[in-house]
Amino acid sequence: MERVGIEGVNRVRFSFPIFEFPPQAEALRSEVRGFIAEELAAGLWQPSGDFASSYSATFSQRIGARGWLGMTWPRRYGGHDRSMLERLVVTEELLAASAPVAAHWIADRQSGPLLLRYGSEAQREEFLPQIARGESFFSIGMSEPDSGSDLASVRSRAAKVAGGWSITGRKVWTTFAHLNHFAIVLVRTGEGGASRHAGLSQFIVDLKAADVEVRPIVNMAGQREFNEVVFDGTFIADARLVGEPGNGWQQVTSELAFERSGPERYLSSIRLVESALACAREQPTPRLREAIGRMAAKLIALRTMSIAVAAQLQSGVTPDFEAALIKDLGNAFEREQIAVFRALGAELPMCSDDYLSALASSTINSPSWTLRGGTREVLRGLVARGLGLR
Numbered sequence: 001m002e003r004v005g006i007e008g009v010n011r012v013r014f015s016f017p018i019f020e021f022p023p024q025a026e027a028l029r030s031e032v033r034g035f036i037a038e039e040l041a042a043g044l045w046q047p048s049g050d051f052a053s054s055y056s057a058t059f060s061q062r063i064g065a066r067g068w069l070g071m072t073w074p075r076r077y078g079g080h081d082r083s084m085l086e087r088l089v090v091t092e093e094l095l096a097a098s099a100p101v102a103a104h105w106i107a108d109r110q111s112g113p114l115l116l117r118y119g120s121e122a123q124r125e126e127f128l129p130q131i132a133r134g135e136s137f138f139s140i141g142m143s144e145p146d147s148g149s150d151l152a153s154v155r156s157r158a159a160k161v162a163g164g165w166s167i168t169g170r171k172v173w174t175t176f177a178h179l180n181h182f183a184i185v186l187v188r189t190g191e192g193g194a195s196r197h198a199g200l201s202q203f204i205v206d207l208k209a210a211d212v213e214v215r216p217i218v219n220m221a222g223q224r225e226f227n228e229v230v231f232d233g234t235f236i237a238d239a240r241l242v243g244e245p246g247n248g249w250q251q252v253t254s255e256l257a258f259e260r261s262g263p264e265r266y267l268s269s270i271r272l273v274e275s276a277l278a279c280a281r282e283q284p285t286p287r288l289r290e291a292i293g294r295m296a297a298k299l300i301a302l303r304t305m306s307i308a309v310a311a312q313l314q315s316g317v318t319p320d321f322e323a324a325l326i327k328d329l330g331n332a333f334e335r336e337q338i339a340v341f342r343a344l345g346a347e348l349p350m351c352s353d354d355y356l357s358a359l360a361s362s363t364i365n366s367p368s369w370t371l372r373g374g375t376r377e378v379l380r381g382l383v384a385r386g387l388g389l390r
Contacts (some may be wrong), residue, residue: 055102059100279352
C-alpha cells in the first residue's frame with residue numbers, strides 16, 4: 001500500500017496490482033477441470049447451490065490425495081510448496097463447478113495458514129499433514145451471542161489452571177461443528193485495559209471432547225450447517241494454545257485476510273449465473289444481454305482484485321483492507337445477481353429446472369453470504385480505516 005497525505009490526513013491508497021497467472025498455474029487449471037469432469041461423469045456428486053453447505057469428507061480426501069490441499073505449505077508439514085496463484089486456480093475451478101468443498105474449506109483456507117504462522121512446531125507437525133490429506137477438518141470459534149461481528153466484545157473466557165486452561169462461554173454460527181474435528185476458538189485470557197483488543201487468545205479445541213457441547217442451529221433452508229458450541233469449564237491443555245497469550249487479536253485479523261478475499265466472495269451463486277446463461281442462449285433478449293454483460297464486467301473486476309490479493313499474500317503482505325473491500329463488494333454483487341434474475345423472470349420463463357433450482361437455492365442461502373467473514377458494517381468500517389477516515 002502507498003500512504004499519501006491529503007489535506008493533512010494520512011490516508012491509505014488501496015493496492016490491486018495486475019497479475020497474470022504463470023504457465024504452471026494454467027496447466028494446473030486444465031488438470032483440475034479434467035478431474036472435475038471425471039468426477040461428474042462418475043456421478044460422485046452433483047453441483048450444489050452454495051459452496052459452504054455441500055460437505056463431503058471423501059471428496060476432500062480425494063483432492064488431498066492429488067495435492068490440492070495445503071498447496072502453499074512446506075513439504076515437511078505435508079504441503080506442496082506451490083504458489084498462492086496456483087492455489088487460487090484450484091479454488092476457482094472447484095467453486096465454478098459447485099464442488100462439495102465444505103469439509104476441508106476452513107482448515108485449508110485459514111486454520112492451517114494460521115497454525116503455520118503462529119502455531120508451535122508440535123502443532124504444525126500434528127495438524128498440518130492431516131489437513132493436507134483431507135483427514136482433519138476445522139471450524140471457526142469467533143462469533144458469540146449478542147455480539148454480532150464485533151469480535152472485540154468476546155466474553156468467553158479461559159482461566160489458567162494446572163497444566164492448561166479452563167474455558168467457559170458460548171460460540172454461535174460455528175459452521176459444521178457437529179461434523180468437524182477441531183475449532184480454533186477466540187477467548188479472553190486477560191483484561192483488555194485501554195484496548196478492547198488486548199487480552200485475547202486462541203485455542204485449538206477438540207469438538208468431540210466430552211466437555212464440549214454442540215447444539216444445532218437449523219437455517220431457513222432446513223439445513224444443519226450452523227451450530228452453537230458451549231464450554232462449561234472445558235479443559236484445554238497448554239499445548240493447544242495458539243501463539244502467545246494475549247496475541248489473539250493480531251492472529252485473528254491476519255486470519256480474516258484469507259477468509260475475506262478469495263473467489264468464494266463472488267462465486268457463491270455461480271450455478272445461478274451459468275444456468276441463466278444457458279437460458280439466454282435460447283432467449284437472448286436485449287434486457288437479458290445487458291444484465292449479463294454488466295454482471296460479467298463486475299465479475300471480471302472482482303476476480304482481478306482477488307488475484308491481486310493472492311499475489312500479495314504470496315509475497316508476505318497482509319492486505320487486510322483490500323480483503324475487506326473485496327468481501328463487501330463481492331457480497332453486494334452476489335445479492336445483486338439474484339435481484340436481477342428475479343426481475344428478469346418474464347424473460348427467463350421457466351427456462352429449465354436447473355435454473356429454477358439454482359434461483360431458489362441462491363435466494364434461500366443469500367442472507368448468510370453477507371455474514372460470513374464479517375457484516376457490511378464491520379467491513380465498511382475497515383475500509384474507512386484503510387482510507388484514513390476513522
